[in-house]
Amino acid sequence: MKKSLGKFIAEHLVFFICAAAVAGGVVFSLFILSAYTAPLSSGIxxxxxxxxxxxxxxxxxxxxxxxxxxxxxxxxxxxxxxxxxxxxxxxxxxxxxxxxxxxxxxxxxxxxxxxxxxxxxxxxxxxxxxxxxxxxxxxxxxxxxxxxxxxxxxxxxxxxxxxxxxxxxxxxxxxxxxxxxxxxxxxxxxxxQSIYVAQATQAAYPAMLLAVLGFSLAALFLYQLYHKKVDPGVLFLALFALLWMADTLLRSKLSYYYYGSSTAMAEQYLYFGCFVFLSLFLADRMRRCRRFFLPFVIAQAAAIVLCAVSPLLPYGDFSVFLMTFPQLVSFISILAAIGLSIVEACRGTSFFRLFVKLLIVAAAAFGGVYLVSLIGGTDFHREFNQNMAASFRTGLFYYPLVFLRYFLIFSCFLVTLVEFIRSIVQRNVTLRMLELKNSMAKESYDQLNRYTEQTMILRHDLKKHLAVVDAFLQEGKEQSARDYLRGLNASFGEKAHISNTGNYLIDTILGSKFAEAEQKGIRTKITCGPIPERLPVADMDLCSLLLNSLENAVHAAQKAENRFLAVNIRLKNGFLYYSCENGAGHPAHAAGSARPADGTHGYGLPIMEQIVEKYRGVMNIESTDVSFKLSVAVPAEDFPSGRL
CATH class of the missing domain: 2.60.120 (Jelly Rolls)
Incomplete structure (x- = not known):
């Protein structure tokens, strides 16, 4: 069922060309922007x-x-x-x-x-x-x-x-x-002047990125609040980014031209405050370990309060300790957050499963940079080792915290973005499902009305038809009676295939698509058994699976010489079994190939493959010169918690 690489590239050639052009533009723009982060080498x-x-x-x-x-x-x-x-x-x-x-x-x-x-x-x-x-x-x-x-x-x-x-x-x-x-x-x-420009851009670039990130998250919080969904974690992450932005600007060398040395304590509070909001964000996302992590968050806030009152105390070892105490507490809290995140991921919390994976990716990327520095003989790995050693020797963990902060903002933002995209997709899918259900219900109702009207007309004329048949028989014209009955039978139309599995969604979809097929002159057949109303397969996935297969089948059967559509759906050995077979007008594939040459079933197959894989099911396709058959089996029993 896999396409060759060459065919895949050929089908998506325009996309790859556009993607390469965009990537080239991004790289060129980053190169131009990065040129201003370093001063001129001459004249110094x-x-x-x-x-x-x-x-x-x-x-x-x-x-x-x-x-x-x-x-x-x-x-x-x-x-x-x-x-x-x-x-x-x-x-x-x-x-x-x-x-x-x-x-x-x-x-x-x-x-x-x-x-x-x-x-x-x-x-x-x-x-x-x-x-x-x-x-x-x-x-x-x-x-x-x-x-x-x-x-x-x-x-x-x-x-x-x-x-x-x-x-x-x-x-x-x-x-x-x-x-x-x-x-x-x-x-x-x-x-x-180039030094001033470099100092300004070194502070402005990350500050602008953090500002965009913070404002975007704040807008996302308000968007969700408008839609009656309160997510304080998004607000905490927005405040984390905005406090980091303010801290970055105040620590830049040029800030002294604007504010002098009066911002020293403000820098401290912003620096430690952003870690408090980061911890609050992670605590909000935790499910099983939140009660274990909240004491660390409270300790961080208390350490900042003690740092704020330290200038009121006589200068000495104790006041100096209080000023640096938030660094130690923040460092321990972040390590605890990472450890508990791993526990949450192992227990199936979806947020932390992706969060931990991204942390591993970031750590691997850093490891690659460190290894390149080590092999290439640059100063990066030496400076890193010296700064880390100095931090643990002095007990001042500013450098490790800055280092971890970059890892965490990368992971937190990407996972939050994925969550938001998922929620939008889920919302759109839910709305589409409601539209489809309403549309199919109306089609079923209209079809039933047509059958009822046809039956009433036939019942109205039934006595007349019987009288004609009786007259033929009394005159001994048996062949004429038979011909009349054949014509009468043809006027009744094809038998209505009404699915009666007991599952409203399945019955509605099958009834709607079979009515459409019959109107297009396709012979239909339904074989079904009792199916419970509630299944472990989500309604939107079941709807997508049935609609994709049936729409493709109807489309392909229209072009075939043998125009038929046959569906078999039932519970079998603990599985929901579903097969859809239709006439096809394409030549058979070579051995090992599963997709029709004309692509009639290829469009929805990736979607169906993902759904079947999601529920740990199996999907099989059989293709011949005159037919195409799709078979699916997914477990019909409830899945253990956390598997999906």
């Missing part, structure tokens, strides 16, 4: 002091014309200052040549003075002076949210850049003469 120079590479910097202290070199300790720290608050300097010859150069120096709480060939270009503390070696910073802490950026004058290349930096007293506890020289970079203006 990292001038930071790194372990094993000073990048040409000389770090020193200078007072009264005497230079004292500082020793590099690693990690950006240098040692050798004489007293706390002493200014120190870092000088290098600028060898880079960028158009519209912009110098970037990072330091959130220190004061800077920047010189080019001894000429002061910028200072945070004008009172400190303007000469290298004679600066006296006031020791004030400069509140700087973003790195310091300074446009260098034309002709800077080849000149000596000197960065003077204060050292606040609070930089390190138990100060030991060390100072921190932060990252320094030089950008061309175009390259710096």
């Amino acid at each position: 120079a990292d001038l930071s002091v790194q372990d094993g590479n000073t990048n040409g910097w000389e770090v020193y202290a200078e007072e009264n014309g005497k230079k004292t070199p500082l020793a590099y300790e690693g990690g950006g720290y240098c040692s050798g200052l004489s007293y706390p608050g002493q200014a120190f300097y870092a000088s290098r010859v600028m060898k880079e040549a960028f158009d519209e150069p912009i110098l970037q120096v990072e330091g959130s709480s220190v004061a800077f003075s920047i010189f080019l060939d001894g000429e002061l270009l910028y200072t945070d503390d004008p009172a400190a002076g303007n000469q290298i070696g004679a600066l006296n910073f006031s020791g004030k802490i400069v509140s700087r949210i973003m790195p310091l950026q300074l446009t260098l004058p034309p002709g800077y290349s080849g000149k000596t850049l000197t960065i003077a930096q204060s050292q606040p007293f609070s930089e390190k506890q138990d100060w030991d003469g060390s100072v921190f020289f932060g990252p320094v970079a030089l950008y061309g203006n175009t390259a710096l």
Whole structure:
């Protein structure tokens, strides 16, 4: 019953061409969009002091014309200052040549003075002076949210850049003469603009996707609510996506330009809040394990409340623990959700059966990326290992939670989408079934009225017909009497085939389709036995199975020389047995082939195959030069719970 691959492709060639064109357009669009997520590679120079590479910097202290070199300790720290608050300097010859150069120096709480060939270009503390070696910073802490950026004058290349930096007293506890020289970079203006574009798109793309997802789910919730179906799980998933969107935007580097550092706690609440709504969604979908998972959801909400009150407590280990406690609780809750999802899937919950499969697909995809990184020698697997190790070593599970969040949103959204599509299909099928039932009931009623009217007419003329026959017999014209009776019998029409199985749906469908066949000049025959009103086969599936087979049979029989239709339906050995045989005008197939060459039965076969497979039944097709027979047997006893 399977078509060859070549024939399948030929029949769907237009579809494959269109699908390839759409896929090509999507790939091209993604390529164009992804180009803006990475900055330009040219026009960027990292001038930071790194372990094993000073990048040409000389770090020193200078007072009264005497230079004292500082020793590099690693990690950006240098040692050798004489007293706390002493200014120190870092000088290098600028060898880079960028158009519209912009110098970037990072330091959130220190004061800077920047010189080019001894000429002061910028200072945070004008009172400190303007000469290298004679600066006296006031020791004030400069509140700087973003790195310091300074446009260098034309002709800077080849000149000596000197960065003077204060050292606040609070930089390190138990100060030991060390100072921190932060990252320094030089950008061309175009390259710096590309960095801003990349930072914006890296935040905007996922935020827009999450916004579309969240708003779509919210609209779905309202749609279902309008149709009298309340599904709080969809609302929880929508809030999860929207909180994640807000968290993504607030954590982007550009958010500091708009909101400053005032959003730090808001980021925390959004981050932990989205996991609460994700847990609520999963709890709503659980059937057997919900009571075991709800305590985890309550613990998450309680941990967020404790985190919110932690700033009111004296700063110490306990307040720090309360601030990080939601991470631990959320991580444990998500692991519990995954474990209970597997239990739900094993017990037959349809949502989690697909949910777990999608999680496995996502995990397999990640495993493939990890393996490619491992074989190809890229940094992905090393960064993943380092971040995971650091998370479990410190007890701060931010990275694992972010990692799991992507897996879960992928699985949750796809399963919810499948559920919605199923509900729409189910609703449309139900409406179509009602229409079909009404239509078939009307056809049956009209057919019965025609038979009744015909019978009344014949009964009205019965005495006249009998008198004519009696006259022929009295005159000894027996042959004439026989001919008259034959003509009378022909005027009665064909015998009405009325199915009487006891199942209203089956009787209605058979009565309707057989009446149609008889009107088209097809000889019909019904063999049936008692069938209960309630069967383990859903009405919509039974309706689809009968209608597809009968419509195909009537269509094929019309074209055949031997125009007949025979149906046998009954309960047999615990199975609902159904066969439909009709005359056919196509040549017989070669051995092993089951579909007619003219395709008359091929259109509905895939649908019937799916229905029979759904109920663990069997279907057989017999095709000859002059006939086509479809036989189906499905279990007529109730299925065990969870099998369908």
